[in-house]
Amino acid sequence: MELRPLRASDFDRVLELERLLFGRGAWTYGMLAEELAGLGRWYVVATDAGEPGTGKTAAGPEPVVGYAGLWFDGDVTQVMTIGVDPAYQRRGVGRTLLQALVDRSRQLGAEAVLLEVRVDNDPALTLYERFGFERLGVRKRYYQPENKDAYTMRLDLRAEEITDSDEDVSGDGGASEHGGVSGGGADGEGAAVDDGAAEGAAGTKGDAA
Ligand SMILES: CC(C)(COP(=O)(O)OP(=O)(O)OC[C@H]1O[C@@H](n2cnc3c(N)ncnc32)[C@H](O)[C@@H]1OP(=O)(O)O)[C@@H](O)C(=O)NCCC(=O)NCCS
Numbered sequence: 001m002e003l004r005p006l007r008a009s010d011f012d013r014v015l016e017l018e019r020l021l022f023g024r025g026a027w028t029y030g031m032l033a034e035e036l037a038g039l040g041r042w043y044v045v046a047t048d049a050g051e052p053g054t055g056k057t058a059a060g061p062e063p064v065v066g067y068a069g070l071w072f073d074g075d076v077t078q079v080m081t082i083g084v085d086p087a088y089q090r091r092g093v094g095r096t097l098l099q100a101l102v103d104r105s106r107q108l109g110a111e112a113v114l115l116e117v118r119v120d121n122d123p124a125l126t127l128y129e130r131f132g133f134e135r136l137g138v139r140k141r142y143y144q145p146e147n148k149d150a151y152t153m154r155l156d157l158r159a160e161e162i163t164d165s166d167e168d169v170s171g172d173g174g175a176s177e178h179g180g181v182s183g184g185g186a187d188g189e190g191a192a193v194d195d196g197a198a199e200g201a202a203g204t205k206g207d208a209a
Contacts (some may be wrong), residue, residue, distance in 0.1 A: 001093060003100055006036070006043035006067060013064045014045070021083040025143065035069075035080065043069035044100050046084070046093050068097035070104065070113075077105040079115035080204050082124075094127055102131065106157055113157065116150040116204050118143055128153055 006014065011032060018026035027035065036043060046066035068082035079101055084093045105113045116139060117124050133153040142150035 001065070001091075001096065002047050002049050002062075003044045003096065004047065006045045006069070010045055010064050010067070014067050017064070017067065017083050017085055020086065024145065027081075038071065040072040040074075041069060041080070042072070042101075042104055043067065044097065046097055048088065066093040066097050068101055070101045072105070072108050072110060075110065076112045076114055077101070077108065077110040078204060079113060089123075094123075095130075098127060098131060102155065102157075111156070111158055113155040115153050116142060117153060118146075119149045119151055125151070128155075131155060 011029065015027070015029060015032060018032070035041065044067065045064045047062040048065045049062060064085075065088040066082075066084040069080045070077045071080050079098075082094060082097055082101070084097070102113055113133070115128065115133065117128060119138065133155045136152040136154050139150045139152060141147050
């Protein structure tokens, strides 16, 4: 599996996954295009590199199997969406995508990473809690038309930095239990991020279909 910036040529596949994963809450083409054009956005996709040396998979060459994105407003980042093809779930793709968002947030100098997640979305809740996200509160009926509540969650990167340096001093290298981005990662590959601007967001994703 490899990560790279989301490109316009990925739109159809990402929209297909959106419908599969989020049902009635899926972003439309217009919403996705508007979201990606927003200031401070950074989106990556995970691709299945297939058999070594061939790049071929049962689903065609290097298909997009997951995607994720954030919005940086100059202070904090917000996880806008994260999704993994059901056929590829429970293989570490979501963890790798989330780690990329957290790494990027740290590079941007964000104080924290925020997100919303549907209160009954156990897979996502488990993933976030394993990363150290803490529940801040509940937004009643955040998801419409499903009328479902959302937890707001926060990962404090300043506190994390202190922990990291403590670990370095103690000599264990500071590696988190979730590991880093594998396969070359999305860093420095040219995904545009305009710092400091806050715009209307399309609304974050927290519910599975
Ligand atoms: C949430 C989601 C992105 C996780 O992706 P994934 O690739 O399956 O996750 P990973 O394989 O990297 O799992 C990482 C950890 O998350 C937790 N986790 C993931 N799926 C889980 C599940 N179904 N049940 C319980 N824990 C789960 C586990 O702790 C897992 O580690 P483990 O496999 O070592 O036990 C995926 O389930 C998804 O796309 N869901 C639908 C869309 C969605 O709800 N997105 C979140 C919006 S807020």
